[in-house]
Amino acid sequence: MPSKRNESQPPGEPRRLRLGVELELIADQLRSLARAQDRLHDLYEAVLSRNVELPVVLQLIVDTAMELVGARYGALGVLDEHGQYLAQFIPVGLSEQERANLADVEFPRGRGLLGHLITHPESLRVEDIAAHPASAGFPPGHPHLRTLLGAAITTRGTIYGDLYVAERRDGQPFDEHDETLIVALARAASLAIDDARLYEQTRLDAEQFQRLLLPRLPDLRPFDAAAAYRPASTPGHIGGDWYDALLLPDRVCAAVIGDVVGHDLQAAAAMAQIRNMLRALLYDQRTPPSAVLTRLDQALQAVTDQPVTTACLAHIERAQPGAWAVRWSTAGHPPPLLLTPDTRARYLHAAPDLPLGIDTTQTRNDHTHLVPGGSTLLFFTDGLFEHPSHSVETGMDLLAALASEHAALPLQDFVQVLADHHPSDGHDDMALLALRTPHT
Template sequence: MSEPSPGWQRVTGQSWQEFRDDGWIDAVHPDDRASVIERWSRALREVQPRFTHTYRLRLATGGYRHFAVDAAPVRDGDTVIEWIGTCRDVEQEWQDARRERLLARATAVTADTARPDEMLAALTAVIVPELADSCTSYLLPQALHRTPGTALTAERVAAVTRQGPAVPPPHHAEHLGPDSALVRAADLRRPVHAVFPPGSPPPDIAPPGSEPWLAPDANSVVLLPVVVDGTTAALVVACVSGDRPSLGQPEISLLQTLLERAHTPLSNALEYQRTRQVALALQHSLLTEPPDVPGLDIAVRYRPSNSAAEVGGDWYDSFVLRDGATVLTVGDVAGHDLPAAVTMGQLRNMLRGLTLDREEPTGDILRRLDASIQTLYLECTATCVLARIERPTPGRLQLHYSVAGHPPPLLVEADGTAHFLDEGRSPMLGLLPDTRHSTAVHPLPPSSTLLLYTDGLVERRNEDLTDGLDRLRRHASTAARRPLAPFCDELLAGMLTADNDDDTALVALRLSVP
């Protein structure tokens, strides 16, 4: 600089003695100085016809704003005698350009993302380092049934820092007390923002050692609740550290706009939770305790799928008829949604009524149920096993059963011999008009165990059904001498996997030792 500039002095607060020669560099943001010096030196060396550059200047009032310099050389023949130019405040233009750039990037990285955890992880990677030095995102799995002001369990699904993985890794549950700032943000359903000296957050934001989400040298933080249909479904924590300009309202507004992209998958996730909650309540209201029958031990089990998006139409039932026969049934309505669960309840009650209505073979009962389905539920299909245990003579038990498109019953004898009952088979219900459903009869040996189950117990992705059936036969044979309740629990433990994505229902009956 070779002559005073009142405008520069007014904006930066530097005196002429401070900014003359190369002193003006001291007013440039430390992170921008290297690029400014390099670009300006090259312009001088190459005598570029025009020099333009944008950088941050420290203001006399504090903080930094973006300015654009536009300069050109003044020549006397072939000699450059001076450079002259302007320096213009372009903070709003820079903010607008950054906003468009980040929104475009957010759109690109989330274009094919539907899961809320993946959506939040992608947005977190956009936020750092453009807007923050660290960012952590949480899903709130208990959002629908949590009372405000109580403790909160948050599932951390993303954690990114400018320097690398310095914060705890994602996919971890954090239990937050009711006095946590995160809980306060979730309950208020609006941002909680704080600016403070580096490494000295106020106690109401982060009591010492209590909050793993805050960087040690943070100078500002914003806790952003992601609100969907009036419910806080997720929380995002963004921090700025060291001498970087603290987070302000422009950054908070941009963060909120970015996180709006997660609204649809989070809304879907909440809807899945609501659907699952209603469906499970419906299912459990219908899955009654087995009857107490002399000489028979009956156990029932129901396991919902591990997927929050899957609610199925599996059912079981057991009851005693007026003639003393014991009825067992399991079934599965096609579909994995709330309508499937509702239809399941209707078919289960209809089958109860048809079975109690008259004493007839199990195949005839399924034929009437099939006709009812094809009349009342035109697009419904279902599978079912209906079993009736009779005492033809004292000391003997006989199984009458029918199987409509369902995995076959498994009979396990006292010595562990296990085999499937493959007779009495017919197509699934609701599939073909005027289907004949046959009835099979099989004796039940003393101390044997009869198992009825739905396909969630034996089906696995990318595996043939026969492999699952063989695995069930082996597990049942091994556990045959266990009491009936542990027998059922061992089957579930051995057969179901962590990624089980279908409901499982089973009914087990064992003949008591005389």
């Protein structure tokens, strides 16, 4: 007797159920591809926006890979210059305990499966790491991994490194869809890495260019002098801060600190022009600082199209035995900081005149202060003390306290301490110049 069909199940229902499952799987893949496209777009836009540097890009690539395929662990290995072993390894996903367990273990150099991907730079999908012929096991403390998916990253025709993910969170082995996503990510990552490396080299070249524009302080005896410069921590931020000091023919010591408005190569180039022009004026005109700045402002307006610039120019000369006269003029710049031999700190406050490049008809003023022998005068730019979390006054107070604490150091050590432990946020470049008067 023929079996009866289950009357509660409509004809074709199993086929429709299977079709529904297949359609849902396709929909999941489409959603996954859409997320992958968004992540790849975000990755590349982050680099194009010039807001991230290479280490951040590499970390972002691993994070993106893990998210795309739902992996528990991920890593990116960067090859050495000869492409023979891993010179850098960036692991992601390790717990604090797992990191602690591996604290005394060297990062992988490119053996086992990692080495296999170096010598065979095509995608690698493994369901059982231990069973793979190239497997070399794991060091003590390493989490046990069963599945692995890797792809090579190539930049300009050369293998840059390898991208790895391990252990899907759902416990399933990586499939062809995962492999397609990781290979696509590796290709997009190569573009992002190439741009980040190019930008990083351009930034380093620009910083080197700016440093070459800054002077090497000449022999200023009987004065002692030291200077320091720090570039901004902000990527692509090249400034126009500068310092200079020289002995004039009448044995007066001239010191200047300045800051060209702007954070690009144009500002750095303008800084060099202004510094050189100021040197010529100092030698040519035996006049007070205010007159030199006035003439500089007029010359800049006449022969160049320069941006606004702040500056402080000082002359230090003997006033009497054991005492020195400081005569200075300030063009919208922070005041010098005086540290007397007893390490007390005080700012030489005076009403600042207009910065250079605004109005050449305005009168500029000189200010004079007597300082004892063995005093230190610190000239600096605002990058040394400005911070968004506190006021300008607070930043200057913190700088004065730091300078007072270390005023007894040799002068070069003194400026290095201030440059290394400044109270600013580091998002602007900074220049500082310290002069110490003779004791007699």
